[in-house]
Amino acid sequence: MTTVALKDVTKVFPDGTVAVDNVSLDVNDGEFMVLLGPSGCGKSTVLRMVAGLEDPSSGAIMLDGALVNDVPPRDRRIAMVFQDFALYPHMTVGDNIAFPLRLSGVEPGPRGARVADVAGALGIGDVLARKPSQLSGGQRQRVAMGRAIVRRPGLFLMDEPLSNLDSGLRAELRAEISGLVRELGVSTIYVTHDQAEALTMADRVAIMRKGVLQDVGTPTQVYGRPATLYVAAFLGSPRMNLLEASVYVHLDRYVALNLGEQSLYLPWDDIRTRAVAHYHGERIVVGMRAEALTPVAPDAPGDVLRGRIRYLEHHGHESLAFLDIGATAIVVDELGGPVTEQPGGPSRLRRLGNVMQRLTGRAVEAPPDAEVVRPSASRTSVLNDPGRHHRRPAELAVRLAPYPAVAAGHPLAISVRMDALHFFDGRGDRIDVGWR
Numbered sequence: 001m002t003t004v005a006l007k008d009v010t011k012v013f014p015d016g017t018v019a020v021d022n023v024s025l026d027v028n029d030g031e032f033m034v035l036l037g038p039s040g041c042g043k044s045t046v047l048r049m050v051a052g053l054e055d056p057s058s059g060a061i062m063l064d065g066a067l068v069n070d071v072p073p074r075d076r077r078i079a080m081v082f083q084d085f086a087l088y089p090h091m092t093v094g095d096n097i098a099f100p101l102r103l104s105g106v107e108p109g110p111r112g113a114r115v116a117d118v119a120g121a122l123g124i125g126d127v128l129a130r131k132p133s134q135l136s137g138g139q140r141q142r143v144a145m146g147r148a149i150v151r152r153p154g155l156f157l158m159d160e161p162l163s164n165l166d167s168g169l170r171a172e173l174r175a176e177i178s179g180l181v182r183e184l185g186v187s188t189i190y191v192t193h194d195q196a197e198a199l200t201m202a203d204r205v206a207i208m209r210k211g212v213l214q215d216v217g218t219p220t221q222v223y224g225r226p227a228t229l230y231v232a233a234f235l236g237s238p239r240m241n242l243l244e245a246s247v248y249v250h251l252d253r254y255v256a257l258n259l260g261e262q263s264l265y266l267p268w269d270d271i272r273t274r275a276v277a278h279y280h281g282e283r284i285v286v287g288m289r290a291e292a293l294t295p296v297a298p299d300a301p302g303d304v305l306r307g308r309i310r311y312l313e314h315h316g317h318e319s320l321a322f323l324d325i326g327a328t329a330i331v332v333d334e335l336g337g338p339v340t341e342q343p344g345g346p347s348r349l350r351r352l353g354n355v356m357q358r359l360t361g362r363a364v365e366a367p368p369d370a371e372v373v374r375p376s377a378s379r380t381s382v383l384n385d386p387g388r389h390h391r392r393p394a395e396l397a398v399r400l401a402p403y404p405a406v407a408a409g410h411p412l413a414i415s416v417r418m419d420a421l422h423f424f425d426g427r428g429d430r431i432d433v434g435w436r
């Protein structure tokens with residue numbers, strides 16, 4: 001099946017928007033590659049360039065090792081499935097699926113057999129005589145898939161094909177789609193902003209932000225060893241706890257990570273210690289996912305952080321406690337740069353205001369408790385990132401049992417799995433070398 005290689009591909013639209021910024025990416029034979037990122041990060045533009053619907057401003061697009069920048073879409077052996085797929089309303093399901101075969105002159109006999117095969121594989125063999133208006137949303141999506149598959153393409157390009165469906169159907173269809181394309185062995189590029197879709201369906205995930213490729217790897221790699229602070233913050237629910245830490249080296253003993261009121265200690269023989277020790281006297285970002293944190297007895301020894309529960313969230317199968325440990329949170333704004341917030345900072349009201357502003361595009365008046373700090377001069381500080389930086393205390397997300405015996409205001413001690421910590425520098429790049 002078709003292999004894809006993007007080499008240094010950039011797309012600048014006539015109005016100056018840089019939608020895709022120097023992206024290089026390979027999709028192997030039969031691979032299911034998911035392009036993941038928030039709205040506007042350039043995923044669809046990448047897909048459209050691979051399809052030939054958009055010309056790159058610079059760089060090369062190769063299919064099966066051949067440059068195709070000037071090859072028209074119809075000659076690329078590609079099938080596309082979009083979110084707002086359009087079925088022909090006056091045609092039956094069978095005729096809709098058969099349509100591409102009719103266009104390319106396949107005889108009625110083999111045409112019927114191919115349609116029956118595809119419809120059987122998609123579980124819509126019994127509705128071939130119906131019109132699209134007589135189908136459910138999920139069935140219509142299967143017909144759209146069938147119409148793409150029936151041509152036996154070398155490459156599938158799918159742009160948010162499930163986003164119009166309800167969540168139950170999405171989960172069902174994402175298993176079906178990934179199962180089906182693997183069975184067919186067709187190389188696939190699948191665009192989504194839904195991390196659950198990406199992590200469950202992909203062989204590899206490519207994560208984009210503002211036109212720039214941030215990380216490429218298997219779901220386990222990008223979740224377990226994210227290349228950048230942005231990827232660390234983007235993947236996972238609850239979000240990874242990202243704390244500002246000052247680094248102090250105690251030669252031949254340990255490296256202290258000062259988190260504000262408390263510290264953690266990386267033993268000298270830890271393989272990551274040398275990389276982190278380079279930042280002696282500077283600030284870095286320490287990431288810890290909720291699964292790296294376990295509640296322990298108040299006087300437990302070892303790598304333990306102590307704090308007070310600010311609030312609890314009950315999720316049925318588990319509860320999340322948000323713990324004030326006197327540290328500074330690094331908040332990565334999905335649309336802007338990293339933002340640092342420190343104790344004594346803005347209220348939830350202000351953060352809600354920020355969200356509303358993002359959703360509505362309208363400025364919301366800042367409550368009086370908001371304090372905007374100047375970017376620090378430190379080379380390694382995330383405060384270097386341009387833009388406004390707000391301050392708030394870290395609220396460390398910790399997983400608890402469904403009905404925990406603690407409540408807001410209670411103290412809580414948590415043990416930290418030091419081997420599960422992540423370290424990022426001020427530019428947001430992962431610190432530990434040889435990490436994947």
Ligand SMILES: Nc1ncnc2c1ncn2[C@@H]1O[C@H](COP(=O)(O)OP(=O)(O)OP(=O)(O)O)[C@@H](O)[C@H]1O
Binds near residue numbers: 041042044046
């Ligand atoms: N024809 C165009 N002219 C100018 N800018 C464009 C054009 N098409 C897309 N853009 C811009 O390029 C950027 C990337 O758009 P793109 O559609 O690739 O993002 P996306 O990640 O697929 O987003 P979504 O998930 O919302 O579809 C956005 O800022 C978008 O506004």
